[in-house]
Amino acid sequence: MSFPIAQLLANSLIIGSIYALVAVGFSLIYSTNRFVHLAHGATVVAAGYALYSTFTLLHLPFILACILTIALSSVIGFLMFKAIYEPLQKRKSSTVIMLIASIGLLTLIENLILLFFGADVKTIGLLEVRQGINIAGAIITPLQIVLVLTSLTLLTVFYLFMKKTTLGRNLRAVADHKELASIMGLNPTRLMAISFIIGSALAGIAGILIALEQNLDPSMGTDLMIKGFSGAIVGGIYSVPGSILGSYLVGTAENVGTWFLPSGYKNAITFTLLFLFLLLRPKGIFGVDKGVRE
Amino acid sequence: MLTIQNLSAGYGELEILHNVNVKVNDDEIVALIGPNGAGKSTILKSIFALTTITHGTITFNAEEITQCKTHQLLERGISYVPQGRINFGDLTISENLAIGGKDIVEKQEYSERLAHIFTLFPVLKTKLSHTAFSLSGGEQQMLALARALMQKPKLLLLDEPTLGLSPKLQKELFTLLQHIRNLEHVSILIVEQNAKKAIESADRTYLLENGSIIMEGGKEIIENPKIQQVYLGGSY
Ligand SMILES: Nc1ncnc2c1ncn2[C@@H]1O[C@H](COP(=O)(O)OP(=O)(O)OP(=O)(O)O)[C@@H](O)[C@H]1O
Numbered sequence: 001m002s003f004p005i006a007q008l009l010a011n012s013l014i015i016g017s018i019y020a021l022v023a024v025g026f027s028l029i030y031s032t033n034r035f036v037h038l039a040h041g042a043t044v045v046a047a048g049y050a051l052y053s054t055f056t057l058l059h060l061p062f063i064l065a066c067i068l069t070i071a072l073s074s075v076i077g078f079l080m081f082k083a084i085y086e087p088l089q090k091r092k093s094s095t096v097i098m099l100i101a102s103i104g105l106l107t108l109i110e111n112l113i114l115l116f117f118g119a120d121v122k123t124i125g126l127l128e129v130r131q132g133i134n135i136a137g138a139i140i141t142p143l144q145i146v147l148v149l150t151s152l153t154l155l156t157v158f159y160l161f162m163k164k165t166t167l168g169r170n171l172r173a174v175a176d177h178k179e180l181a182s183i184m185g186l187n188p189t190r191l192m193a194i195s196f197i198i199g200s201a202l203a204g205i206a207g208i209l210i211a212l213e214q215n216l217d218p219s220m221g222t223d224l225m226i227k228g229f230s231g232a233i234v235g236g237i238y239s240v241p242g243s244i245l246g247s248y249l250v251g252t253a254e255n256v257g258t259w260f261l262p263s264g265y266k267n268a269i270t271f272t273l274l275f276l277f278l279l280l281r282p283k284g285i286f287g288v289d290k291g292v293r294e
Numbered sequence: 295m296l297t298i299q300n301l302s303a304g305y306g307e308l309e310i311l312h313n314v315n316v317k318v319n320d321d322e323i324v325a326l327i328g329p330n331g332a333g334k335s336t337i338l339k340s341i342f343a344l345t346t347i348t349h350g351t352i353t354f355n356a357e358e359i360t361q362c363k364t365h366q367l368l369e370r371g372i373s374y375v376p377q378g379r380i381n382f383g384d385l386t387i388s389e390n391l392a393i394g395g396k397d398i399v400e401k402q403e404y405s406e407r408l409a410h411i412f413t414l415f416p417v418l419k420t421k422l423s424h425t426a427f428s429l430s431g432g433e434q435q436m437l438a439l440a441r442a443l444m445q446k447p448k449l450l451l452l453d454e455p456t457l458g459l460s461p462k463l464q465k466e467l468f469t470l471l472q473h474i475r476n477l478e479h480v481s482i483l484i485v486e487q488n489a490k491k492a493i494e495s496a497d498r499t500y501l502l503e504n505g506s507i508i509m510e511g512g513k514e515i516i517e518n519p520k521i522q523q524v525y526l527g528g529s530y
């Protein structure tokens with residue numbers, strides 16, 4: 001079989017769209033809070049299971065189930081900030097402590113899901129698996145098209161929100177210079193909480209999309225976090241377009257790479273890309289030199 | 295207008311300021327000078343509740359403001375431009391100014407204020423969509439000052455606004471500050487490294503050493519032997 005370039009690109013676009021939603025939320029939280037919120041991955045899985053519970057188990061209308069799922073994701077993110085991160089920040093905890101706390105939260109939430117739902121995979125079953133459509137030699141299902149379009153739309157809306165709205169500007173101001181933001185009368189703590197709410201809502205949407213596209217299992221949060229994190233670093237963590245581009249790159253590397261290598265190497269490929277960037281261009285593709293930061 | 299009385303303050307256990315008394319009257323420019331590490335910045339930070347105050351009071355227009363929250367200080371008309379990184383470097387000039395004017399609700403009033411600011415700092419108007427970090431040192435100081443003035447302060451706290459500027463630009467900045475004071479009826483408390491310039495340009499000057507005020511006076515203190523010897527003699 002010849003190298004199926006169209007199919008690989010299509011698959012990269014699909015998975016990259018999910019990674020990008022994870023990555024931009026993660027970047028937003030990172031840039032305002034300046035610590036690595038790895039439990040962001042747990043929010044994605046929690047959202048997947050929330051959709052499974054509300055839609056598949058409780059038979060709520062799909063739209064309502066989605067709204068509840070996104071709301072729950074924001075609540076989870078907000079609670080993690082209020083209950084764990086904010087008290088730690090108040091005590092001036094080091095970034096290492098924050099990192100350990102976030103790993104702890106990731107593990108805790110994944111294990112809670114395991115406890116409640118068991119280890120066997122869950123399927124949402126929104127649509128019968130339909131015949132794929134052939135687009136330029138790539139087979140894509142209608143669901144996958146909707147998934148990519150939803151993600152691209154949301155990413156655009158999020159980008160415009162950050163660029164054009166007052167709230168977006170204030171979030172960027174806190175990300176840029178927290179002390180000055182405070183002196184100017186902005187409320188950094190409130191804006192940091194808001195970044196958790198918005199970032200986690202994006203994680204919730206990523207969770208919905210991945211739950212529709214793949215089977216759910218409790219440990220997938222770690223995997224998604226690795227991909228979203230890598231996408232953000234590769235693209236430039238302070239840049240929305242950067243995080244998006246980086247995520248598509250990670251998706252492409254992993255799809256093209258596993259065409260040549262066994263699929264068990266998927267994460268190894270992502271890590272290779274991540275390490276290459278950390279070594280050669282740590283600020284990422286869209287990182288700028290002059291934006292001095294301590 | 296501003297009265298700092300018997301202020302002792304520092305960082306946690308560490309006391310930096312000892313029994314400091316400073317007064318700023320209406321429409322007055324007051325300079326704080328002294329060697330590095332004397333505690334000049336700490337005085338300004340104390341007004342903005344960024345230090346641990348162990349003793350003393352700060353009053354503004356007969357109202358005690360010691361430990362007021364930032365937004366309460368801004369509401370009362372006190373604005374502060376700190377030392378160091380003084381702008382939102384990744385934000386545009388226009389966004390930086392908008393943050394200064396964020397509490398102006400009326401669109402009309404906002405654009406009038408902005409237009410007025412541009413008459414004081416015409417250079418900013420030509421670079422509205424540039425990011426702040428692309429500005430030169432002098433322009434950065436202008437932007438920080440302009441952003442603070444957008445808040446329509448009655449008292450402006452400036453921490454070394456001439457830092458890194460050429461002597462010519464330093465002079466221009468002082469002239470501009472005097473102009474702003476006359477035009478806006480704003481009092482200015484300014485920390486300044488150049489003792490001579492400060493004494494010449496300010497209405498009154500305080501000399502701070504090791505956290506204590508050791509001298510205070512008008513333009514005449516330039517004749518003071520200690521000022522002559524230590525601060526104008528080249529060792530500082
Ligand atoms: N955040 C802080 N925590 C602990 N000590 C501090 C802090 N900021 C300043 N200091 C100490 O307080 C003392 C006074 O500092 P301050 O910044 O007020 O000096 P300054 O007169 O403004 O000096 P400069 O001319 O260098 O700006 C210094 O010894 C400094 O080390």
Ligand SMILES: [Mg+2]
Nearest residue numbers: 334335336377
């Ligand atoms: Mg200082």
